[in-house]
Amino acid sequence: MNAQAVETIARALHAITSIADTLTVPLVANLKSSDVKAGDYDVSSVVTEYFSENEASQILLGLQECGFYTKLYVGELEFITAILEGSFSNLPRPRKLVYNTSQSGTGAGRKSLIPAFCTLHNIPVCNSNAYVLSLARHKFHVSLILRALGLPATESWLFDEQGWLFDQKPPHELKLIAKACHESASIGLDHECIGELSYAYETSLARKVAALRQPFIVQRFIAGSEAEVPVIDLFGEAFSLDPVAMTLDGSPILGDRILDYDIVADDLGGFAMCTHLDQRTCEEMRETSKRVFRALGMTAIGRVDFRIGPDNRFFITDVATTPHLVRHSAFAFWFDQAGFRHADVLGAVVAANAQRLGWY
The missing domain is CATH 3.30.1490 (Dna Ligase; domain 1)
Structure with a gap:
């Protein structure tokens, strides 16, 4: 376990408690139960990216447990209307920090709408800016950038x-x-x-x-295993947490298997610490993840995904600028293994952004 990251996160959580009662953290999210799926694909529905009612509750309760005031806005239009009609500004507490996961519609750039809109209205948001969000959702462009910088993205x-x-x-x-x-x-x-x-x-x-x-x-295609490395930026330094292995049927050794649409949609995959990898490989993956985070201009938190061959050679396969923070996620799994509460995942994300904004 990355002891320095554990200590730094604990320090950030302690610091954020001193201003928690000044913070409102609204959640903007799509829900699987809501009718926001215009233009959805005939197969592989985008609803796999949306929160269930239970998952939205996990985020809201976690924010409340940290002492923040919160409110759910279902979809971009509800949130934008609240801004334009003035009800958003009437939310309590002087500091407002928007946590956005919404991405209505299909295709490129859709997750960047709320960050761009908030920038226009001088409202701070968690995580990366609209440009970085759009860039990271073009897998081919990301691959070209990382390979040009000498980072081990797959061909x-x-x-x-x-x-x-x-x-x-x-x-x-x-x-x-x-x-x-x-x-x-x-x-x-x-x-x-x-x-x-x-x-x-x-x-x-x-x-x-x-x-x-x-x-x-x-x-x-890289046969072997798959891992996700969470990254969090605290006190001016990006900390890569320990790699979290993806598992199928309880095993981190996937071979030729992948986490396809059906597995992800039904949450059939699991998580484990990468005990099947040697320490040097895990440390190199952590260092690579920090470099990816900086190269792409990510802010506050991110995640870098890898496939690792039987020879322990690893390759970057994807990145996430808004990684899932619900209980069934690599971020939450690492926090649990490090002895933190699930609410602390949300607290750490808010702390990372509050520190960046100079609020403590």
Whole structure:
């Protein structure tokens, strides 16, 4: 366990308690039960990215447990209306910090609407700015940036409605995995996404591009295990927490298996500490995650995802600027293993932003 991170988080949680009674932290989120799914895909619904009623309650109760006042706004329109009509400014407490997870609609850039709108109205938000949020949701662009900086992102190619970008294709006999370029929560990811370059594979890709109305990133597939590294920025320094392994059937050794759409939608995957990896590999993944966090300009918190081969060689496969903080998440799992409460996850995120804003 990263002792320095544990100590720093404890110090930040202690500091935020001194101003908790001055803070309102509204939550802007989509709910699976709400009717905000206009333009949804026919398959792989975007609702996997939305909160259940229980998950929204976990966030709200966690914020309240930390001493913050909070209020739920369901979707962007409800929140924007509250700003424009003045009810938001009537919320109690002098300091307001918006925690946004909303991303109505489909396709690129949709999670950046609320941060951009809040910037226009001089309202601080948790996490990264609108540009970074949009950038991070283009998996191919992120891969190019990280590889250009010498970071170990997987080899990647782009396939869109015109075919391979600039006719650059992966080599034959290389195992591949294709992912929707602008999505998370494994939307569009199924067994057909894994294969080798062939006419049949390209035909399947073309169908997926048309169905999800966006390009697909095609990456070299890494057999082995999968891990997520949470990152939090406290007191001017980014701290990478210990890698958290993704598990299937209780095992962190996935081999050729992946956390596809059905597994993610039903929360069938689990979490474990990376005891199957040597200490040096875990430390190198933590250091790499800090570099990714800085390279992409993330703020407050983030997460870097890896696949690790049997030889312990690891590759960056994805990043998250607004990682899940509900109980079933890598962030919450690490906090639990470190001896913190679930509410402390929310407290630490608010503390990271409050410190950045000079509130303590």
